[in-house]
Amino acid sequence: MRKTFIFICCLFLWKMAAAQELLSPDKNLQLQFSITDNGKPTYQLTYKGKAVIKPSHLGLELKADASFIDSFEVAGSKASTYDETWEPVWGEVKEIRNQYNELEVNLHQLSTDRTLIVRFRLFNDGLGFRYEFPQQKHLAYFVIKEERTEFALAGDHKAFWLPGDYDTQEYSTVTSNLSEVRGKMKDAITPNASQAPFSPTGVQTPLMMKSKDGLYINIHEAALIEYSALSLELDDKNFVLKSVLTPDAIGDKGYLQAPCKSPWRTVIVSDKAGDILTSKLVYNLNEPPKYADAASWIKPVKYVGVWWEMITGKSTWAYTDIENVQLGVTDFSKTKPNGKHGANTAHVKEYIDFAAENGFDAVLVEGWNQGWEDWFGKTKDYVFDFITPYPDFDVQELHRYAASKGIKIIMHHETSSSVRNYERFMDTAYQFMVNNGYNAVKSGYVGNIIPRGEHHYGQWLVNHYLYAITKAAEYHIMVDAHESVHMTGLSRTYPNLIGQESARGTEYEAFGGNNPDHTTILPFTRLIGGPMDYTPGIFEMNVSAYNPDNSSKVNSTLARQLALYVTMYSPLQMAADFPETYRKHMDAFQFIKDVAIDWEDTKVLEAEPGDYITIARKAKGKNNWFIGSTCDENGRVSKINFDYLDAGWKYIATIYSDAKDAHYAKNPKAYTIKKMVVTNKTVLSLPCAPGGGYAISVMEADDDAIKALKK
Structure with missing residues (x-):
């Protein structure tokens, strides 16, 4: 890392509401922060003189305590600048510049004698801001009822949106004006293995928009850790987007203990569409890598795999066609094979040969482990143990054969959304991978979460996903997570998170097709x-051509x-x-x-x-x-x-x-x-x-x- 300079400006103290301004390093973006007459924190953002975010409220509603919404005064603020260049372990560019001007606003809540810090970072390509809760006398453990962050837009923008849902992003993107979201929502919500749409005007992040005066605006979040994922509720009369956090099984949105902080809320903006694609703002708002030796074991991977044949229906994940199996009880060696099981030793060797012949790194194998016969749609906790293969999958022989060809096998862990079960076996499963030469795993979270009532994007699951990544790092394993929460730049901090699905991928081409503009x-x-x-x-x-019964x-x-x-x-x-x-x-x-x-x-x-x-x-x-x-x-x-x-x-x-x-x-x-x-x-x-x-x-x-x- 090359740090060019860090310069801390002076500290100012206010005991009354006062507007404060912050400019981006290139001075194209201007942030204004102020307190309303009733003590509500407010911000607004302009780009080259054009309104991006009109005056919008900040704050959080707490469940049992007085909320962080009003009765604030500015107790002090601190401005600083920062400029560094860092090298990602892997990425779209060799170096990333992290340059911003920062404003730290210390707020004192008169009614509770509590302190809240709002930290703004203004880059040349956008804004990041978050809430920080210092350790203090009148705030320790607290429960979020809802975050009250607003993004008041300047008009009826063209938007590229997904229906707001606590469990899936696997929808086709709808392109429409914001005023049309309500009318198009019903058709936009298509069936999925697990879904929880929450509003006729709810949308997900990242949300991409284009204003009528030519601004490209993207709203998202960065560094989602120990917090529930952000969605947005659209006020389609005033074009205000309001934050919506994913609830847990009893409706609470987050459990925090001071000192702590929220994820960053991000607004990327430019008058050039390409600038949105090259922005590294979300990555820059994440912390540097946690692993000092990351580059020695985290490597990009080009792979083939036993996968598309199951997606198309030519082959199956399951070894047999019986409909009632119990892990550790059912003796698969005594069951009749269905003759379509894809993950068999001879077939996997064919993929290994093809990978080796054409310079690939690895072969993904799905459906190798016992339990696939009756897992889907069932509320079964103990479905897979992630170490027991079907009779026709020879782990040791395939390890030997792949190694002889210079090929790695990518492990597959379908959790069936039984999160407790996956954590129960995680150490054993990762050690099994190490013992058999696997250094990457594709994990899946298909179906409703167990424990019942939890959602894919709630705080409990967010904590689990990160636990799986950090636990995998202990074994020098890279992770490719499917059906998990949207990405928020955490690959900078945890570069063994080399990929995620978290959207409607190629598999949907076999389920009826993706739109041509997808x-x-x-x-x-x-x-x-x-x-x-x-x-x-x-x-x-x-x-x-692969499955006559599938016309997709x-x-x-x-x-x-x-x-x-x-x-x-x-x-x-x-x-x-x-x-x-x-x-x-x-x-x-x-x-x-x-x-x-x-x-x-x-x-x-x-x-x-x-x-x-x-x-x-x-x-x-x-x-x-x-x-x-x-x-x-x-x-x-x-x-x-x-x-x-x-x-x-x-x-x-x-x-x-x-x-x-x-x-x-x-x-x-x-x-x-x-x-x-x-x-x-x-x-x-x-x-x-x-x-x-x-x-x-x-x-x-x-x-x-x-x-x-x-x-």
């Missing part, structure tokens, strides 16, 4: 908090599936389709083999949420670039340049693009591949089919390679 929105919403294990790379768009279609062209490896950032990237399908398209599969998963630099070439995204990334430690472009159902012509390439150098660009007649619904597998020499002066126009896109590998080349290409 991947033009997710980088502006879900990925604001951290990388997503989206599992791209589907080459066979007709799911019926993947709403994407093949070329766009390649682009997703660049636009949908993750240090954990899966080639999700079948090896036999890739072998039919090895020319296109070459891009998946070549594309990097750890980056030195990132450039957003084009971006408009819901319409298109084009991103160029430079591979870490190499002078090679990869470009991906994805668009919505309308198609477009993408115009890009290469001015970020080194001057005076020549590169060979391999362009994987939609064919002239390509279309996500009518002709998804029509693609072309061509090579050409490019320099930093090259300009290209490339057509993107409806629901399509393109991918380009740009490799540094010597004279011999260029001559060979010209022949």
